[in-house]
Amino acid sequence: MISHMGRTTRPAAGPRRVRDPTVHQAEILAAARDCFSEFGYARATIREIARRAGVTHGLVIRHFSTKEDLFVASMPGLRDLDDIVIGDPTTLPERVAAAFVERMDAAAAADPIVALIRSAATNEKVAVALYQSMQHRSSVAFRRVVKGRDADNRIDMLNAILIGVTFNRYVVRVGPVASMPPKRLVAQLARELRHILFD
Incomplete structure (x- = not known):
């Protein structure tokens, strides 16, 4: 002073x-x-x-x-989705399948899809909130390349396929999908995703 x-x-x-x-x-x-x-x-x-x-x-x-939005934003699977979608649309199914299998084989326990499946067994309200948040994020990303009046249906079907594979391979771990070698799973999953998104 x-x-x-x-x-x-x-x-x-x-x-x-x-x-x-x-x-x-x-x-x-x-x-x-x-x-x-x-x-x-x-x-x-x-x-x-x-x-x-x-x-x-x-x-x-x-x-x-919300907690649900924070959870989805913090998990690498959906956080990196924008980077996966950007690129040649003709190879999008292969990129999605490869990224999904690589991520889940490495750290399925921390993935939002696993959290969604487990929440559904104990808290339906939480499961719905998680699914809606994940669906919104994936819809915004895939809408850049998936066109047409039925785009939302196709994107929702894609999410359903990934949830199904997650439940089989990474939660209950029973059956051919659970034991399939990663390279083969990527190839088969990419074929299914291509049919859903573009056929």
């Missing part, structure tokens, strides 16, 4: 620190992935995710609206 000619002046304040919203989002998503993997979808809480991210509960809601 400096006195000069009867007036008191204060040192100039430093520049105000402004956090980049994208930094907050990245911190929240990282904390969400850890919490969902550690506690599962049902027991993970927004408050714990906020605490680990170093933000408020309200900021998490401001960025992601």
Whole structure:
């Protein structure tokens, strides 16, 4: 504090620190992935995710609206869907099949489709909310390349196929699909997806 000619002046304040919203989002998503993997979808809480991210509960809601939306956004399968869809439409089924099998074989327990299936057995409301959020994300992505009046039906059928394969291969783990070598599964799944999306 400096006195000069009867007036008191204060040192100039430093520049105000402004956090980049994208930094907050990245911190929240990282904390969400850890919490969902550690506690599962049902027991993970927004408050714990906020605490680990170093933000408020309200900021998490401001960025992601609901727990379901946060879960879907934090999981790599749907988060990377936009990158998978971008490219040559003629090879989209192969890219989707390869990415799906690679992701699920590596870390099925943390995948939103597995969480959806398991939630359906105990909490129908949560399962519906998860499915609607996942359906919206996939519809927005696939609508870029799937055209026509029946596009929504085709995209919904694609999701149904992936849910079915997930249940067979990664949840109950019984039958030919469960034991099929990854390369063969990718090839057969790609053929089915091509028929659904483009035939």
